[in-house]
Amino acid sequence: MSSSTPSSSPLAEPSPLAPSGWRKLTRLVEPIVLLVPSGVWLLLLLVAPTLLILELSLIPGFRVGQAAGGYGIGNYIEAFQPIYFQVILRSILFAVGSTVICMMLGFPVAYWIAIMAPLRWRNLLLVLFVLPLWTSSLLRAYAWIAILRPSGVLNSLLNVLHLPNQDWLNQTPAVYIGMAYSFLPYMVLILYASLEKLDRRLLEAASDLGATPQQTFWKVTVPQTLSGIAAGGLLVFITSLGEFVVPELLGGASSMTMSRLIYNQFLGATRNWGLGSSFSILMITGVSIGIALLLKYGDRDTTVT
Amino acid sequence: MPLSNQKNGSDGDFDKSESLASRSQGRSPLPRFSPARRRFLKTSAAAASGLALANCARNLSNANSGSSPTATGSPASSPSPAGGSASELYIYTWAGYTDDALIEGFREKTGIQVVVDLYDSNEAMMAKMQAGGGSAYSIIYPSDYTVIEMVKSGMLTSLDKSRVEGLDALKPKWQNPVYDRGNAHSIPTIWGTTGLIYDPQKVGKSIDGWNYIWDNRKNLTRKVTLINDVREVLGATLRTLGYSYNTTNPDQIKKAFNKLVQIKPAIASFLTTGWEDQLASGDITVSMAYSQDAIALIDEKPNLKYIVPQTGSSVWTDTMVIPKSAPNPEAAYAWINYLLQPEIAAEMVKQLGIATPSQAAFDLLPQEIQKDVRRFPTEATLSKCEGIAPVPEKITEVYDQYWTRLTSS
Numbered sequence: 036m037s038s039s040t041p042s043s044s045p046l047a048e049p050s051p052l053a054p055s056g057w058r059k060l061t062r063l064v065e066p067i068v069l070l071v072p073s074g075v076w077l078l079l080l081l082v083a084p085t086l087l088i089l090e091l092s093l094i095p096g097f098r099v100g101q102a103a104g105g106y107g108i109g110n111y112i113e114a115f116q117p118i119y120f121q122v123i124l125r126s127i128l129f130a131v132g133s134t135v136i137c138m139m140l141g142f143p144v145a146y147w148i149a150i151m152a153p154l155r156w157r158n159l160l161l162v163l164f165v166l167p168l169w170t171s172s173l174l175r176a177y178a179w180i181a182i183l184r185p186s187g188v189l190n191s192l193l194n195v196l197h198l199p200n201q202d203w204l205n206q207t208p209a210v211y212i213g214m215a216y217s218f219l220p221y222m223v224l225i226l227y228a229s230l231e232k233l234d235r236r237l238l239e240a241a242s243d244l245g246a247t248p249q250q251t252f253w254k255v256t257v258p259q260t261l262s263g264i265a266a267g268g269l270l271v272f273i274t275s276l277g278e279f280v281v282p283e284l285l286g287g288a289s290s291m292t293m294s295r296l297i298y299n300q301f302l303g304a305t306r307n308w309g310l311g312s313s314f315s316i317l318m319i320t321g322v323s324i325g326i327a328l329l330l331k332y333g334d335r336d337t338t339v340t
Numbered sequence: 341m342p343l344s345n346q347k348n349g350s351d352g353d354f355d356k357s358e359s360l361a362s363r364s365q366g367r368s369p370l371p372r373f374s375p376a377r378r379r380f381l382k383t384s385a386a387a388a389s390g391l392a393l394a395n396c397a398r399n400l401s402n403a404n405s406g407s408s409p410t411a412t413g414s415p416a417s418s419p420s421p422a423g424g425s426a427s428e429l430y431i432y433t434w435a436g437y438t439d440d441a442l443i444e445g446f447r448e449k450t451g452i453q454v455v456v457d458l459y460d461s462n463e464a465m466m467a468k469m470q471a472g473g474g475s476a477y478s479i480i481y482p483s484d485y486t487v488i489e490m491v492k493s494g495m496l497t498s499l500d501k502s503r504v505e506g507l508d509a510l511k512p513k514w515q516n517p518v519y520d521r522g523n524a525h526s527i528p529t530i531w532g533t534t535g536l537i538y539d540p541q542k543v544g545k546s547i548d549g550w551n552y553i554w555d556n557r558k559n560l561t562r563k564v565t566l567i568n569d570v571r572e573v574l575g576a577t578l579r580t581l582g583y584s585y586n587t588t589n590p591d592q593i594k595k596a597f598n599k600l601v602q603i604k605p606a607i608a609s610f611l612t613t614g615w616e617d618q619l620a621s622g623d624i625t626v627s628m629a630y631s632q633d634a635i636a637l638i639d640e641k642p643n644l645k646y647i648v649p650q651t652g653s654s655v656w657t658d659t660m661v662i663p664k665s666a667p668n669p670e671a672a673y674a675w676i677n678y679l680l681q682p683e684i685a686a687e688m689v690k691q692l693g694i695a696t697p698s699q700a701a702f703d704l705l706p707q708e709i710q711k712d713v714r715r716f717p718t719e720a721t722l723s724k725c726e727g728i729a730p731v732p733e734k735i736t737e738v739y740d741q742y743w744t745r746l747t748s749s
Binding site: 098099100101118119121122125180184185186187202204205206284286287288289290291295296299301302303304305306307 | 463466471493607608617618736739740749
């Protein structure tokens with residue numbers, strides 16, 4: 036503690052108040068010192084860029100390398116054109132869809148690992164589940180192309196089993212598969228963390244009192260893990276809302292999402308950075324409102340990172 | 341991360357050991373591994389450039405900081421002990437435009453270490469340059485219409501012709517091109533066409549133009565890929581309607597859009613690169629492609645065929661320019677002069693599947709390559725082709741909005 040070395044600066048007239056003054060100062064300075072690293076980080080890499088985007092979004096038709104016009108809300112008016120609605124709608128659909136799939140696949144797995152699997156296997160199982168995250172998301176998307184394409188692994192397998200072939204690549208199902216695969220580990224991790232804390236005595240009590248397993252699940256397990264469900268769902272929803280690689284590579288000709296739309300405004304033919312920025316701001320605002328609502332009305336224990 | 345992918349992509353293009361000996365003998369068996377790997381890396385680079393957007397800071401700084409990862413895997417890229425920029429040349433180019441042999445040859449001759457970064461569209465390159473993220477590059481390879489834009493925004497140095505040797509070896513039409521009169525700012529380096537690649541056996545007949553897709557759209561459900569570029573795709577459609585690639589008439593663009601919507605169910609995806617494996621395996625029947633990508637694949641899979649549509653297509657020239665921000669113009673001139681040598685240019689044609697604007701280099705090529713209409717289409721074909729030219733901003737927006745509608749409906 037810095038308070039232990041108050042005499043490092045020789046004082047001309049040592050006053051009796053000095054020690055308590057130092058303590059006061061320390062109490063004031065300490066939190067600042069502790070907050071500086073993350074504060075600077077946030078300011079430089081989050082707040083400043085966001086403000087920059089906000090500024091660009093308020094310059095109608097801003098194009099880099101050209102004289103900028105005055106401020107205005109022209110970009111936002113343009114952003115609400117009907118042709119962009121289906122892009123926004125598709126992004127939300129993709130995000131909701133993959134969140135639901137991740138939840139349905141992730142909950143049983145997390146439940147099994149946290150409650151039913153032997154204790155000594157738990158860490159290993161978790162690591163195995165998170166293992167795919169260690170490879171590039173791009174590689175994983177390419178792997179799915181190899182699996183899903185008409186002459187790919189999936190159809191070879193289906194042929195062997197005499198099942199009808201599927202043609203999912205370049206269509207919506209491929210996007211859901213790819214996104215669910217990408218984000219499932221996050222969901223499992225978060226659900227595991229909250230299921231692990233589940234009070235098992237309550238499960239026993241429920242069955243002692245005659246609840247069916249189904250009732251126990253819905254009335255005991257789920258309410259206790261609600262915060263984990265909300266946090267996991269939100270994390271997957273937000274990440275899949277901004278996902279670029281999977282829809283781009285697996286989604287085919289009709290897969291334009293918000294990310295691609297923003298990309299096109301920045302790096303495409305029009306290079307309309309102003310419009311692209313306004314899309315970004317709209318997206319940031321939408322997601323922030325979602326998080327704020329969840330924090331306000333969701334479970335207080337929810338730890339959203 | 342995206343950057344190292346791209347870098348390795350360019351380094352891995354060709355193994356030096358399998359240089360012309362195997363390649364120049366036409367249809368002889370070609371390296372199995374290298375082209376496929378290159379394609380993969382190339383596509384990764386394309387997709388990764390999108391990823392990089394999500395991380396703007398990295399994107400904008402990578403020209404300076406991201407260069408060291410090249411050191412792995414390629415002798416050409418081991419960092420020179422001298423360090424300083426005088427012995428290094430940063431090149432910003434398209435995938436497949438350089439290879440190890442070229443870079444190594446240049447280093448042997450000049451002692452200058454070349455570091456290659458890749459982009460997959462002129463627009464992405466422009467955005468990076470305009471945002472100030474490209475100050476490390478001394479050579480860039482913009483396409484014809486982008487040269488106009490770059491000159492307009494004052495990004496390019498006027499070339500000192502006294503330091504450029506071998507310009508008179510260019511074919512007459514590249515002596516004074518419309519996009520850059522007298523080659524004041526740019527040196528034409530590579531040209532090619534846009535066309536269709538397909539497997540004649542699967543299709544059962546030979547395709548002669550864009551109309552094939554419309555005529556057979558019922559049987560082609562999700563069997564076609566088109567280039568991921570609004571001007572190329574709408575341009576080709578405009579062309580089938582008898583209009584220009586560069587029309588500024590919104591009615592004509594609208595008609596083209598409506599015509600394009602008819603074949604929407606046939607379009608599997610919009611891919612500039614990344615269609616190759618799906619075409620080779622037969623999952624895709626026809627792909628719209630740039631000639632050098634198509635030729636590179638055909639070298640590997642000779643059963644495929646590339647055609648330039650009879651109704652006309654786009655013909656493009658990629659050039660070398662020196663941006664005003666170039667830290668090492670000396671090395672840039674050395675690179676330009678190196679590539680202008682007929683022997684080197686001819687070598688590039690053989691190795692990279694490209695066409696050269698140099699008459700002297702053309703004369704050095706074996707007959708079979710000279711007569712290869714995929715690389716060098718006949719004048720009759722070329723007369724129907726157009727170069728894509730910039731259109732006013734308002735019209736660009738019209739194109740872009742139709743593109744958004746097309747790719748989101």
